Amino acid sequence: MLIVVDSHNGVPVYRQIVDQVRFQVTAGLVGPGAELPSTRGLSQELGINPMTVSKAYGLLEAEGLVVRRAGLPLVVAKRPRAVEAEAKATRLGALLEPVAVAARQLGIDNETALDLFRRALKDVTRPEESRT
Amino acid sequence: MNPVEIQHVSKSFGDAVALADVTAAVPRHSIVGLIGRNGSGKSTLLRHMTGLLLPDAGECVTLGLPAAKLGPAELARIGVMDQHAHFVEWMTGTQLMRYVSSFYTTWDRALERDLTELLEVDASARVGAMSPGHVQRLALVLASCHHPELLLLDEPLSDLDPIARQTVLRLLLDRFSRDDLTIVISSHMLRDIEPVVNRIVCLHEGRLVADADSDALRERFAEWIVTSRAGSLPSAFDDPFVVSAQGDAHRARLLVRDVAATDAARFEAAHDAAIEARPLTLEQIFPVLTQQASGQGRPRDAAEAGGVAR
Numbered sequence: 001m002l003i004v005v006d007s008h009n010g011v012p013v014y015r016q017i018v019d020q021v022r023f024q025v026t027a028g029l030v031g032p033g034a035e036l037p038s039t040r041g042l043s044q045e046l047g048i049n050p051m052t053v054s055k056a057y058g059l060l061e062a063e064g065l066v067v068r069r070a071g072l073p074l075v076v077a078k079r080p081r082a083v084e085a086e087a088k089a090t091r092l093g094a095l096l097e098p099v100a101v102a103a104r105q106l107g108i109d110n111e112t113a114l115d116l117f118r119r120a121l122k123d124v125t126r127p128e129e130s131r132t
Numbered sequence: 133m134n135p136v137e138i139q140h141v142s143k144s145f146g147d148a149v150a151l152a153d154v155t156a157a158v159p160r161h162s163i164v165g166l167i168g169r170n171g172s173g174k175s176t177l178l179r180h181m182t183g184l185l186l187p188d189a190g191e192c193v194t195l196g197l198p199a200a201k202l203g204p205a206e207l208a209r210i211g212v213m214d215q216h217a218h219f220v221e222w223m224t225g226t227q228l229m230r231y232v233s234s235f236y237t238t239w240d241r242a243l244e245r246d247l248t249e250l251l252e253v254d255a256s257a258r259v260g261a262m263s264p265g266h267v268q269r270l271a272l273v274l275a276s277c278h279h280p281e282l283l284l285l286d287e288p289l290s291d292l293d294p295i296a297r298q299t300v301l302r303l304l305l306d307r308f309s310r311d312d313l314t315i316v317i318s319s320h321m322l323r324d325i326e327p328v329v330n331r332i333v334c335l336h337e338g339r340l341v342a343d344a345d346s347d348a349l350r351e352r353f354a355e356w357i358v359t360s361r362a363g364s365l366p367s368a369f370d371d372p373f374v375v376s377a378q379g380d381a382h383r384a385r386l387l388v389r390d391v392a393a394t395d396a397a398r399f400e401a402a403h404d405a406a407i408e409a410r411p412l413t414l415e416q417i418f419p420v421l422t423q424q425a426s427g428q429g430r431p432r433d434a435a436e437a438g439g440v441a442r
Binding site: 005007008009010011012013014039040043044046047049050051052055058082085098101104 | 413
């Protein structure tokens with residue numbers, strides 16, 4: 001699993017780590033059982049305090065996204081389908097929030113905004129759907 | 133027990149107040165960034181931790197002892213790097229390392245070799261002929277090879293180029309991961325130390341303005357880009373959480389602190405505006421920490437754990 005952070009964009013690094021692991025797991029880029037980098041390894045690789053990594057991993061564990069096994073690397077947890085679906089919805093919701101703010105700032109009404117989102121969805125139709 | 137406890141320490145040199153009632157703690161196995169402008173008291177505070185300076189009032193307790201009472205046994209557990217080390221100039225790096233190592237029973241020759249190589253220290257050169265950057269790297273080797281449990285570094289990055297700074301910081305992280313080590317590092321290189329430290333102690337004109345977990349400190353501040361739909365933003369905001377504001381009736385940039393959960397929604401409704409909140413870096417928070425401190429009364433709540441003075 002690749003984790004990259006920008007230590008200078010203001011977002012606390014532990015949150016960047018949590019967000020990235022969360023994204024990779026919910027998007028299915030890494031499946032259950034996939035190993036996370038060790039705390040010391042990630043700390044060295046990114047040049048960040050190991051406690052920052054521990055903090056991020058602790059939050060992911062509390063969230064049920066990863067599981068800790070004594071003396072072994074953390075792995076991505078196996079989660080029920082319903083939980084997975086909810087996590088995906090939460091993720092998209094968070095991404096849409098700034099878009100909603102922009103719509104308000106631009107004074108675009110709800111119907112127009114939804115139309116625009118539908119059009120955007122159409123533009124990135126999945127390959128298997130475009131063939132039909 | 134915290135490796136270092138600074139309790140109401142005050143220190144003056146003649147009429148000049150260097151430290152004014154400073155209370156702060158360095159928790160075990162943490163990397164503390166000691167920040168502040170030139171002359172804010174960083175070096176003076178570090179010198180109190182080893183008993184090189186004694187307070188006029190208050191006490192600095194290091195490794196369980198008042199710093200004035202530190203003996204050889206305790207000092208052997210501390211590594212110190214001075215801002216501008218004055219080493220014996222006629223010795224070569226190797227001679228100096230042999231000389232310094234003779235004071236310690238725990239000196240690690242293998243670690244010495246590793247660090248000398250990693251930091252590209254030319255140990256065969258005479259110390260007097262080394263550039264400031266090389267002396268600084270040698271000083272770090274000399275402070276580290278006896279496996280100290282407390283490492284006090286005064287401006288260890290000041291004479292280093294960007295590559296060497298990263299090498300040094302990664303080395304410190306590596307030492308920190310392997311040994312049960314506590315590090316205090318004073319620096320102006322806020323961008324460099326920000327990802328490495330997990331606590332911040334900030335001094336301003338001898339007074340403590342922050343002693344907090346670095347994430348918690350950062351999350352207390354934010355920048356709001358406020359866009360008004362009606363173009364009706366006031367020229368000044370009287371909300372208590374607004375630190376500063378600039379802009380016009382349509383758009384404003386606000387620095388905010390300690391915003392409560394409901395504040396943003398209430399603010400948006402009150403001004404018929406939309407807020408785009410952005411996090412701030414340590415470098416952006418630093419001026420706020422040091423500005424608010426001047427011209428106001430002595431910070432009262434700063435000594436509380438995780439506290440930041442208003």
